[in-house]
Amino acid sequence: MSGHGFWSDVKKYKTLLLMLVPGVLFFLLFAYIPMAGIVLAFKQFNYSGGIFGSPWNGLDNFRFFFESGDAWRVTRNTALYNIAFILVNNVLQIFAAILLFEATGKWFRKITQTVMFLPYFISWVVVGAIAYNLFNYDVGTINVLLNKIGLESIDIYNTAAYWPVILILISAWKALGYGTIMYLAAITSIDTEMYEAAEIDGANIFQRIRKITIPNLMPTAIILMLLAIGNIFRGDFGMFYNMVGNNGLLFSSTDVIDTFVFRSLISSNEIGMSAAAGFYQSILGFATIMLANYAVRKYDKDHALF
Numbered sequence: 001m002s003g004h005g006f007w008s009d010v011k012k013y014k015t016l017l018l019m020l021v022p023g024v025l026f027f028l029l030f031a032y033i034p035m036a037g038i039v040l041a042f043k044q045f046n047y048s049g050g051i052f053g054s055p056w057n058g059l060d061n062f063r064f065f066f067e068s069g070d071a072w073r074v075t076r077n078t079a080l081y082n083i084a085f086i087l088v089n090n091v092l093q094i095f096a097a098i099l100l101f102e103a104t105g106k107w108f109r110k111i112t113q114t115v116m117f118l119p120y121f122i123s124w125v126v127v128g129a130i131a132y133n134l135f136n137y138d139v140g141t142i143n144v145l146l147n148k149i150g151l152e153s154i155d156i157y158n159t160a161a162y163w164p165v166i167l168i169l170i171s172a173w174k175a176l177g178y179g180t181i182m183y184l185a186a187i188t189s190i191d192t193e194m195y196e197a198a199e200i201d202g203a204n205i206f207q208r209i210r211k212i213t214i215p216n217l218m219p220t221a222i223i224l225m226l227l228a229i230g231n232i233f234r235g236d237f238g239m240f241y242n243m244v245g246n247n248g249l250l251f252s253s254t255d256v257i258d259t260f261v262f263r264s265l266i267s268s269n270e271i272g273m274s275a276a277a278g279f280y281q282s283i284l285g286f287a288t289i290m291l292a293n294y295a296v297r298k299y300d301k302d303h304a305l306f
Contacts (some may be wrong), residue, residue, distance in 0.1 A: 199213060
């Protein structure tokens with residue numbers, strides 16, 4: 001009976017299952033099959049032996065990674081940047097979504113949404129070029145303006161202290177439109193009768209936002225933050241590499257695990273150590289999402305992922 005029921009369901013939902021095939025194949029080919037390469041973290045890789053024929057070397061790759069002195073720096077940078085991105089981006093996106101929802105002008109809402117959403121489609125390569133033309137010491141727009149008003153130029157590309165603020169602001173600018181649309185969709189799904197009842201009771205716009213909009217946005221915000229926390233130890237390689245490149249003067253405040261792994265592969269060809277760093281990154285991400293989900297489940301199990 002169970003087999004008959006299974007095949008009946010397959011036949012009944014065959015169209016939906018066929019639609020699911022591309023997504024399944026994508027994750028199978030690019031996420032699950034490559035996991036076999038994790039053995040490289042425990043091997044002394046050589047090209048003659050390949051992935052599975054190279055000799056085992058235990059935990060030597062991990063030892064080299066941690067003894068190099070880079071492990072703590074790149075882990076700290078990756079975590080702190082992502083925490084800042086999560087907090088700043090979500091606060092700005094919620095604020096922008098509420099502002100657009102409460103705006104009365106139809107054309108204002110459309111134009112503002114379009115302007116905010118455009119940066120999301122700009123490649124990080126282009127953003128890096130824009131940043132270079134803004135911050136360049138000799139001909140950058142900012143330094144040219146400073147010189148015109150009699151101030152000295154700022155050497156941004158040789159000063160690591162400026163970059164945490166720059167990267168956080170650029171990430172917020174690029175992600176604002178996409179996140180705002182998600183929160184705006186959540187706001188529009190709130191029962192309008194709640195707003196009408198509050199207005200009849202004399203609640204002003206700020207009271208409606210505080211008592212109705214924000215509480216109803218919390219489930220969406222928690223889910224999005226949980227999903228983001230899962231990648232808290234995974235830096236945005238496109239952003240960091242295109243904004244900073246191989247500028248060693250900025251590594252102390254901009255180097256993350258992803259750029260470190262890439263640079264290890266390119267400069268020193270340390271495939272084993274790069275695999276060990278990637279494995280270390282995956283373990284940290286898994287532990288973080290499990291702890292975050294556990295904490296949310298303790299607070300309110302209906303808001304947890306699982």
